[in-house]
Amino acid sequence: xxxxxxxxxxxxxxxxxxxxxxxxxxxxxxxxxxxxxxxxxxxxxxxxxxxxxxxxxxxxxxxxxxxxxxxxxxxxxxxxxxxxxxxxxxxxxxxxxxxxxxxxxxxxxxxxxxxxxxxxxxxxxxxxxxxxxxxxxxxxxxxxxxxxxxxxxxxxxxxxxxxxxxxxxxxxxxxxxxxxxxxxxxxxxxxxxxxxxxxxxxxxxxxxxxxxxxxxxxxxxxxxxxxxxxxxxxxxxxxxxxxxxxxxxxxxxxxxxxxxxxxxxxxxxxxxxxxxxxxxxxxxxxxxxxxxxxxxxxxxxxxxxxxxxxxxxxxxxxxxxxxxxxxxxx
Amino acid sequence: xxxxxxxxxxxxxxxxxxxxxxxxxxxxxxxxxxxxxxxxxxxxxxxxxxxxxxxxxxxxxxxxxxxxxxxxxxxxxxxxxxxxxxxxxxxxxxxxxxxxxxxxxxxxxxxxxxxxxxxxxxxxxxxxxxxxxxxxxxxxxxxxxxxxxxxxxxxxxxxxxxxxxxxxxxxxxxxxxxxxxxxxxxxxxxxxxxxxxxxxxxxxxxxxxxxxxxxxxxxxxxxxxxxxxxxxxxxxxxxxxxxxxxxxxxxxxxxxxxxxxxxxxxxxxxx
Numbered sequence: 010x011x012x013x014x015x016x017x018x019x020x021x022x023x024x025x026x027x028x029x030x031x032x033x034x035x036x037x038x039x040x041x042x043x044x045x046x047x048x049x050x051x052x053x054x055x056x057x058x059x060x061x062x063x064x065x066x067x068x069x070x071x072x073x074x075x076x077x078x079x080x081x082x083x084x085x086x087x088x089x090x091x092x093x094x095x096x097x098x099x100x101x102x103x104x105x106x107x108x109x110x111x112x113x114x115x116x117x118x119x120x121x122x123x124x125x126x127x128x129x130x131x132x133x134x135x136x137x138x139x140x141x142x143x144x145x146x147x148x149x150x151x152x153x154x155x156x157x158x159x160x161x162x163x164x165x166x167x168x169x170x171x172x173x174x175x176x177x178x179x180x181x182x183x184x185x186x187x188x189x190x191x192x193x194x195x196x197x198x199x200x201x202x203x204x205x206x207x208x209x210x211x212x213x214x215x216x217x218x219x220x221x222x223x224x225x226x227x228x229x230x231x232x233x234x235x236x237x238x239x240x241x242x243x244x245x246x247x248x249x250x251x252x253x254x255x256x257x258x259x260x261x262x263x264x265x266x267x268x269x270x271x272x273x274x275x276x277x278x279x280x281x282x283x284x285x286x287x288x289x290x291x292x293x294x295x296x297x298x299x300x301x302x303x304x305x306x307x308x309x310x311x312x313x314x315x316x317x318x319x320x321x322x323x324x325x326x327x328x329x330x331x332x333x334x335x336x337x338x339x
Numbered sequence: 340x341x342x343x344x345x346x347x348x349x350x351x352x353x354x355x356x357x358x359x360x361x362x363x364x365x366x367x368x369x370x371x372x373x374x375x376x377x378x379x380x381x382x383x384x385x386x387x388x389x390x391x392x393x394x395x396x397x398x399x400x401x402x403x404x405x406x407x408x409x410x411x412x413x414x415x416x417x418x419x420x421x422x423x424x425x426x427x428x429x430x431x432x433x434x435x436x437x438x439x440x441x442x443x444x445x446x447x448x449x450x451x452x453x454x455x456x457x458x459x460x461x462x463x464x465x466x467x468x469x470x471x472x473x474x475x476x477x478x479x480x481x482x483x484x485x486x487x488x489x490x491x492x493x494x495x496x497x498x499x500x501x502x503x504x505x506x507x508x509x510x511x512x513x514x515x516x517x518x519x520x521x522x523x524x525x526x527x528x529x530x531x532x533x534x535x536x537x538x539x540x541x542x543x544x545x546x547x548x549x550x551x552x553x554x555x556x557x558x559x560x561x562x563x564x565x566x567x568x569x570x571x572x573x574x575x576x577x578x579x580x581x582x583x584x585x586x587x588x589x590x591x592x593x594x595x596x597x598x599x600x601x602x603x604x605x606x607x608x609x610x
Contacts, residue, residue, distance in 0.1 A: 272556070
């Protein structure tokens, strides 16, 4: 059966304050993402770029403790997730759309064994008995390459990598058609990170589920994504198939971000630096939000928000200066 | 010429478990760690969490006295120093940590944080303000902001202030323990460039600790790879990257996610 995709259209998320004199925080501004069925779409950006807020909005877990305005639509199986009631969302969350977070310890209950925690998801969504769920838990643990005895262990008895595997097992136990992974390997050591990325890639390919993969790490994104969108100050500034984006980046932000990653080949040469820092959501500059840090900015960049234009198959970017730039190597 | 820093068979044994210190099981956090750093060079110490990198750093500065081994930095041997002389040594070898938020006292303005360092070094009161301005200028912070509190600066700016404060002690040797790990890529590049420039202009010697292999390969003249408290491989960066000998080094390098390809990546040595 073909799995469904998720289509985010013109999503805007603004955090507001009770005090009308305080400007709202425009965390996400007019973001559209099509996550094709069975594909990994990566959302990459620096902290505060709005990537996690976008993911959390899909799950309906943004704004529980904040005043928030959400516009746009998120289509999943012909329904707009933003219009569903809490009950309807709860039945989708965890069952059809699962989420994997950065710090498994924060999301695992320290006082319950791993087996029971994974089983509870099945009990909640399918009404399985504990006995029936245990069998499925065993299957799931072997799918994430954990020995079956881990079912009887408590989270503190596991290493960081094993905890992340347990969380992946918990996320995938209902066979979701879609997974949101928010920096799932960020706190792990590099050898463990590699194992977890390989595991995620294999599970994703086996079950043909779609994935929205959030990361600040370009190298990690390059190793797992089919399609990459780069976010800056709440907007997607460039979006392209993975190989195209890394071989032929168009937006100055994407280009400079790629060049600012240290590599041994560049030893002795200074790193390319993007001066200044990203604006916060309350003070987003007029025009192109990147213009104060952009070495190519001209007048129009300060005045007008650049439109998103298409430059190749599935390759789009928002910048006034594309095509007017020459080599950007240094 | 002999190396600027020489560490020989450094071992630190902790006791784990037990109510009293002597009851616990012995645990070798680092085991006979030896390395040397030439003057003005960067030694990158790389390894995964818990391998003992930070214990090495703390032992060198005698923040934790090592169980055995010897250390020489310039002309001093910190293990033979006590009291005021040890404090004097720690001034000449500064350490910068990952956790910027804990490094600065939130109740002190930037000026007072740095002034504290200058006073302990005996800089005359009238000279201090001028020197603080120079130091802030050196790390790219506007001296006009010296009366602000740490909370009004971003993470990257706070790390610059921490670096300025370390430089106030006029160290010859800096230990940098994951100094950019909590920073965004674009901010990380700014701090890395700053550190490399300071090394050049002030003639500093660095022990640079990180779990980030890309960063270590970029910044280091030589690299030491640690695993389970032991240095498993140590050599000139170029050679170690091109031809790692120890199986663990190879595992570590092969675990780097597919290389980010910039414009000039076609001749990448590892692709």
